[in-house]
Amino acid sequence: MIKFDRVSKRYASGKDALRRVSFELPAGQLTFLTGHSGAGKSTLLKLIMMIERPTQGQIFVGRQNLNGFGNRHIPLLRRKIGMVHQNHQLLFDRSVFDNVALPLVIAGFPKADIGKRVRAALDKVGLLSKEKQNPIMLSGGEQQRVGIARAVVNKPPLLLADEPTGNLDPALSAEIMDLFHDFARVGVAVLIATHDLSLIARYRHRLLTLREGNLIHDGVESATPAAGDWYGA
Amino acid sequence: MARNPKRPAGARSARTSLGDHFTAWRHHHRDSLADALGRMRGTPGSTLLTILVIAIALALPTGLSVLLDNARVITQGWDGRAHLSVFLKMDVNEERQRALAKDWAALDGVADTEVITRQQALDEFREQSGFGDVLEALPDNPLPPLIVVFPSNNEPAALEALQQRLSKLPEVDLAQLDVAWVRRLHAIIELGQRLIGVLTLALAAAVVLVVVNTVRLAIESRREEIVVIKIVGGTDGFVRRPFLYSGFCCGFAGGLGALILVGTALWWLGGPVNQLLDLYKSEHSLTGMSPATALILPLFSGALGLLGAWLAVSRHLGEIEPQF
Numbered sequence: 001m002i003k004f005d006r007v008s009k010r011y012a013s014g015k016d017a018l019r020r021v022s023f024e025l026p027a028g029q030l031t032f033l034t035g036h037s038g039a040g041k042s043t044l045l046k047l048i049m050m051i052e053r054p055t056q057g058q059i060f061v062g063r064q065n066l067n068g069f070g071n072r073h074i075p076l077l078r079r080k081i082g083m084v085h086q087n088h089q090l091l092f093d094r095s096v097f098d099n100v101a102l103p104l105v106i107a108g109f110p111k112a113d114i115g116k117r118v119r120a121a122l123d124k125v126g127l128l129s130k131e132k133q134n135p136i137m138l139s140g141g142e143q144q145r146v147g148i149a150r151a152v153v154n155k156p157p158l159l160l161a162d163e164p165t166g167n168l169d170p171a172l173s174a175e176i177m178d179l180f181h182d183f184a185r186v187g188v189a190v191l192i193a194t195h196d197l198s199l200i201a202r203y204r205h206r207l208l209t210l211r212e213g214n215l216i217h218d219g220v221e222s223a224t225p226a227a228g229d230w231y232g233a
Numbered sequence: 234m235a236r237n238p239k240r241p242a243g244a245r246s247a248r249t250s251l252g253d254h255f256t257a258w259r260h261h262h263r264d265s266l267a268d269a270l271g272r273m274r275g276t277p278g279s280t281l282l283t284i285l286v287i288a289i290a291l292a293l294p295t296g297l298s299v300l301l302d303n304a305r306v307i308t309q310g311w312d313g314r315a316h317l318s319v320f321l322k323m324d325v326n327e328e329r330q331r332a333l334a335k336d337w338a339a340l341d342g343v344a345d346t347e348v349i350t351r352q353q354a355l356d357e358f359r360e361q362s363g364f365g366d367v368l369e370a371l372p373d374n375p376l377p378p379l380i381v382v383f384p385s386n387n388e389p390a391a392l393e394a395l396q397q398r399l400s401k402l403p404e405v406d407l408a409q410l411d412v413a414w415v416r417r418l419h420a421i422i423e424l425g426q427r428l429i430g431v432l433t434l435a436l437a438a439a440v441v442l443v444v445v446n447t448v449r450l451a452i453e454s455r456r457e458e459i460v461v462i463k464i465v466g467g468t469d470g471f472v473r474r475p476f477l478y479s480g481f482c483c484g485f486a487g488g489l490g491a492l493i494l495v496g497t498a499l500w501w502l503g504g505p506v507n508q509l510l511d512l513y514k515s516e517h518s519l520t521g522m523s524p525a526t527a528l529i530l531p532l533f534s535g536a537l538g539l540l541g542a543w544l545a546v547s548r549h550l551g552e553i554e555p556q557f
Contacts, residue, residue: 042557049464051555072468079466085557089461103465108257150465162557 001027001158001189002048007057009043009213017043019213020057025191027157030184032200033193035210041193044210045160048191049081050074061158079107082151082188086163088143090135090150096122097131100149107154121149125179141172148179152188159183161192165199173199261471269479272451280483283447287440287487291534292494294433299495299522301425307510307517308418315392317382319399320407327351330378333404337382342395344385351378377406389416437537440487444480444541451476452549464555472550477542484538488531495522 002025009018018040025031035041046052047059050066059066061077069077090099100121104114122128125145130138135146144164151159161180165173177199184190194200200207209217273280319337321330327350334346349357354376359368368374384395392410399408452459462472499521506519522530 045557049555075463075466075468075471077466078464081466083464089457089464091458091461093458102461105257105261106462106465106467106471108254108261110253110256111260 001025001062002191003058003060004044005058005060007047007054007059009040009047009052010055016213018047018054018210021210021213021215022057023208023215023218025158025189027189028184028187029206030180030190030192030203031206031208032203033191033208033210034195034197034200036195038212039210040213041195041210042162043213045162045191045193048158048160049083050077075106079103079154080156080158082148082154082156082159084144084147084151084159084161084164086166088135088147090143090146092134092136094134095132096127096135096138096146099135099146100131100153103150103154109154117153118149121153122146124152124182125149140167141175144168144172144176145179148176152183157188159188159190161190161194163194163196164192165194165196170198177203261474265474266478266482268475269482272475273479273482279447283443283483284486284490286443287484287534287538288490288494290436290439290443291488291491291530292498294429294436295491295522295526295530296495296498297425297432298429299499299520299526301422301429303517303519304425305422306520308422315384315387315410317384317392317396317399318409319380319382319405320409321378321380321404322406323377325378325404327378329404330380333402334380337380337399340395340398342384342386342391343382345383347381347383349379349381351376354379389419440484440534440537441541441544444483444538445545447483448476448480448542448545449549451479452545452553456553459550459553460555463553469550473546476546477539480538480540480542480545481535482538484541485531485535487538488534491534492522492527492530 004021004023006020006022007018008016008020010016021040021044033041033044043052047054047066048061050069054067061080064077066077091102097118100118101114104117109117119128119131122131125148127138127142127145127149130142135143138146144167148164151161159180164180165176168176173196180190180192204220206220207217208215321333325333330350331348334348337343338346351374355368355374358364358376382395382399384392386392396408396410399405459472499519503519510517510519
């Protein structure tokens, strides 16, 4: 689903945020991305979202090379990517329903279709009963689930999450991880950027580790204890 | 590369049809307009202030140009009565006077001539001045024969040329023309027009800047929303549209406000001005704005608002990019 081919990013300040990073994320796989702050996690996500462009190398999303994309293609690319943020990025001037509906409204779905899809997404994250509420009334865990519902409402083939469990206690984190596992199981490529080592240790997933812009580790943490079989099969 | 040309990679993965897109686009325009109006209602104080500033800025040149139009209409009437009074030498007899009048009427630049004989002039003078008794006391009629020449062209330069031409004739004593006031009037109207032009430009620029500022603040207050829209794949057009609509609405409402202000001012001035015109025995009365002006002003103002919003959006929207 995503392929990085010797991607480097140097900012105008001269800082090398990524150095010749190569990896591939297949559909249906859940992958952790970790590293200290400043190691290049954010830059990597920004490159996938085309908020930044690589200095060197090529990035493929689906079968398309992002180097060939002009600025006007960016919105269409982003519609194929669900993005979950640590701080949820919800809009508090509208209801939960309208927050989740936003990607569909933007993509031009018919109204009747929007209602169905939004309710399906809210049902999936267990918040169907709160669709009319303002997200400011919800708890942190619930807000995060609204953010996830919004990220997946148009069924993107790729889901990016930036510290999705950053502000949550372990029980709520587990709920959120359950959701991500479900999406991976139906074929979504899920990339979770986190420096929550306990989270990484609890699940045996592929792990990409960045240090000072270099990809220093790519593989399943064999030493990780299996703390519960959260992802089912 | 040798690819199958039938492979519609992008289109197949899209889940919305072209028709859906058009409907959605139409709905988005409608929603953007509703959104813009809703937000204007949501901040009635600042919206009203913006609209009022626009209204006042546009009312000034509009009102002045209405007054100038009135002045032009009235003075056109005066121009129409411009004429040359050509006094002939005392020894030109009546027969010769009539022949001359007939000749001159055929000249280029002359519309018509009118003969006023010495006797007619005397009668008229006696009647109008009330100095009849004084005239009786004089041995001779002191008034010269007169031919009034009505020019076909009221341009000051043409009038002067005609005057010079007639002055040179041997029978003519004096060809009198007071064009100075006509010239001054033309100059003043010209100046007024220019001033209104400059004023209009300056105030139109002010309207654009007011809208730029209003929209800039609106963008700032909706920064989070813009970031979210960009992350979930909203196009620049999608982000831009509500702001463009609000710019247009502000401008349009300001234009309507200007119409109301000018209309009120004309109504208020109408009484005294018409009274004044009556005193000058003018058959004119103060005329208001033409329907065309009333239609064009709000649209023009709306266009200025749109321009302002466009400038603000293209300047500030690019600065707002998702960060994480």
